Amino acid sequence: MDDNPLSVAADVIRIEGDGLALMRAALDDPSSDLARGFFAAFETIKEAHGRVIVSGMGKSGHIARKLAATLASTGTPAMFVHPAEASHGDLGMVGDQDIVIAMSNSGETPELRDIIAYCGRYDIPLIAVTSRPDSSLGRAADILMPLPQADEACGETRAPTTSTTMTLALGDALAVALLRDKGFSREDFHAYHPGGKLGASLQKVRHITPEGRVVPLVPLGTGMRRAAEAINKGGFGCVGVTDGEGRLIGIVTDGDIRRRFDNGVLDQFVDKVMTKNPRSVSPDTLAAEALGILAKTKITALFVVEDEKPVGLIHVHDMLSTGVM
Known part of the structure; x- marks a missing residue:
């Protein structure tokens, strides 16, 4: 043996x-x-x-x-x-x-x-x-x-x-x-598991996004210097770009600026720098799903979109503070 x-x-x-x-x-x-x-x-x-x-x-x-x-x-x-x-x-x-x-x-x-x-x-x-x-x-x-x-x-x-x-x-x-x-359903399951990490992960994005958060946004055609100011003021490392009807069409991150800094990026417009059709979630997305997107794409923030318009922003720190991670 x-x-x-x-x-x-x-x-x-x-x-x-x-x-x-x-x-x-x-x-x-x-x-x-x-x-x-x-x-x-x-x-x-x-x-x-x-x-x-x-x-x-x-x-x-x-x-x-x-x-x-x-x-x-x-x-x-x-x-x-x-x-x-x-x-x-x-x-x-x-x-x-x-x-x-x-x-x-x-x-x-x-x-x-x-x-x-x-x-x-x-x-x-x-x-x-x-x-x-x-x-x-x-x-x-x-x-x-x-x-x-x-x-x-x-x-x-x-x-x-x-x-x-x-x-x-x-x-x-x-x-x-x-x-x-x-x-x-998962919603029913959450009703029986409101506490702990499991309960947190089964919450919806709308429940873990802080109220009153100012979403960093600039309109299409904005200069990059102003966009950089919006990124710094927002404190999330990114700014969303909207079209004339307020729909989210792009995102610019502080990483985009660093990678293009030697090419005079601050003298350009967001139209040329932004990443089009950025990843986003709806207010009813489960927190666990949002966390999965952040982990898979190696990003730290997601815009919350409803009817194609940004209504919030969720950051990885929100996941930590609410126990999802």
Whole structure:
């Protein structure tokens, strides 16, 4: 056995990848038990009037928590209920309009017994994720999503590795399928993620552009000395050029002036120096998209344009101050 850490790591990734490949093959076959169970779970959750209650113990519990969080953040009301706590009062969190997803690789987790019994007693749909369809959980389930038989990456102890990776991926697949079915948008996603870097990146440009900012602009036909003054006064390293109707048609940067300085650039007009059709964004562009443009083009500022007319300017410093970067 090769104990080189990199070899071990590569072997773990290979084994877990094999497990995911088995699961993908099963989902690609509409007649497989996993595909039929997945579709039934999708339809049941889609039509539910209550929440999705996700439960599991140990490593499966951590995966269950993650699925509940992913569902809740993508438009499907969900919560995690700890199976041991459920036996001591938390079963009251499960309503008669809810659906329960129980996760257990063996299907024989003792702590899940009371939740299983509760679902049966009150006719609450029970969806099971387990690698043993013939287990107590598998037999009790209304809908079964059986994990394909796969080797755990930790052969010495058979600690949950491949099985938890497969369960995690299956939960993500279910959440994304539900998200796409309901047309959940990035705007909806931002409503559930207003804080932190993710929330900042999902804001629109109009929300991170400082109010009252004076946009540096000069009309076509302006001399470069005046344009240079506008660049210095604006403090953004650029000035926009507009036509007679106020539309943005070009940009001049301090770099343009430096590169042409020996050629008497200050005695010319912006018409000859400007870059035509400069990159711009609309007020409704996501901050993350604007940041992507800045990074890809290696520039520091973008004009914000609405109906072809400049209405603002967003600078890389705005990204930093609002947490997008």
